[in-house]
Amino acid sequence: MLINADFTLPAIVSPHQYHWVASPQMGVERVMLDRVGAEQARATSIVRYAPDSRFPRHPHPGGEEILVLSGTFSDEGGDYPAGWYLRNPPGSSHQPSSAEGAIIFVKLQQMPAHEQRHVRIDTRAPSNWYRQGVGEVCPLFHGEYEQVCLMRLAPGEALFSERPQGVELLVLEGSIGADCALHERGSWLRLPADEGAHLFAGPQGGTVYLKTGHLGC
Template identity: 40%
Template sequence: MTTDTKTASQEYIEWNVDLSAPISIKGGSLPFSDTPMVGVKRMMFERRGDEIARRATSCVRYAPGSSFKPHSHPGGEEYVVLEGTFSDQNGDFTKGWYVRNPVGSTHAPFTKEGCEIFVKLSQVPSTEPDYFYLNTNEADWTSVSELHKTLSLWDSDLEETSLNQLKAGYQSTEETFDKVVEYFVLSGSATINGTQYEHHSWMRFPANTPVTIATNSGAMIYRKIGAGEVRV
């Protein structure tokens, strides 16, 4: 695992934000830590800034009946619901929903049954003025091969974000991308560039890094090509 180290007083102020450095964090190697809200914990993969983050990627876990105080997202918000039901004034989002909240959006999230989300803050461009919702459970996936299905979550000049469902025995060819590329293992396990990663693993590679992916047992993987700097 390659990470920046900080003292307790500096925690998460500058954490894994150098886009020119490869980062790999195996699932389970980082703890869920407390947030200012009772019942809400997070596993932080990258962060620039304190509680008002100027860039952040994390898993956030809400205990049943917990909530987060009303807050805004100056750089927008993107998330995938991993478990349970995540709610705000825009609706109830169950496991498998993908949501993009635009720059300047405000909400007060809560959950009745408990939930967990994979969330990215301050990484939505200001040119996206609208909210976007996609239920990946009911969407039309594209078959790339017998062992690989993909679902586009967002596609623009700045990024290509997708979910990739890989069946047991899948082996990719080597790929390179001219932008920073990021992966998160939602479920299952996969071998990426020779290292095995279980669910909750997160990694980011600089542009033009060769990447190969294989799985013996199957996996669901989030991929973002163009995981760049804040775009507000």
């Protein structure tokens, strides 16, 4: 299966374009944002857990990255309400579930084999944020191949002062402008090198999940 599989091209999915597809596990659905492969795929998705749904224990040979968007996501490590960021490195395994239901943003099989860090960050804790210009940043991960953070931007503030070498973002609050379009909450954008140079926060500001460095030049 190939969905937005050419990473040299821009890809944008707005909430009104969401197409929920059943997963192999009852009660779990997903919106496929990009995908290369079948069920065991390199994939970026928004996943929705119905209340009292769960997956059996399974491995993640290429790692797994999660941002909890709503509800509470759980596994053996604990319960993670909205705002928690998790990284499970290659070779890890878990048994995820949700008692109350949850929606999560997930990236699978996108880590190098040598990554070994487990990451757990509560992005709603004020101590995890610092001031940057007229906005704020919550660092999530910094590696040789990618940088991940949340950014909280003032109205009209530019995301970048220099041209990025590829960018991926999910709008969490407010809106983000690109060229003549405003992308509202829930919009996902993946833009190759130089395409993201002129991104800016909308008239009410914007908060985004932001990943750079992973798409190359």
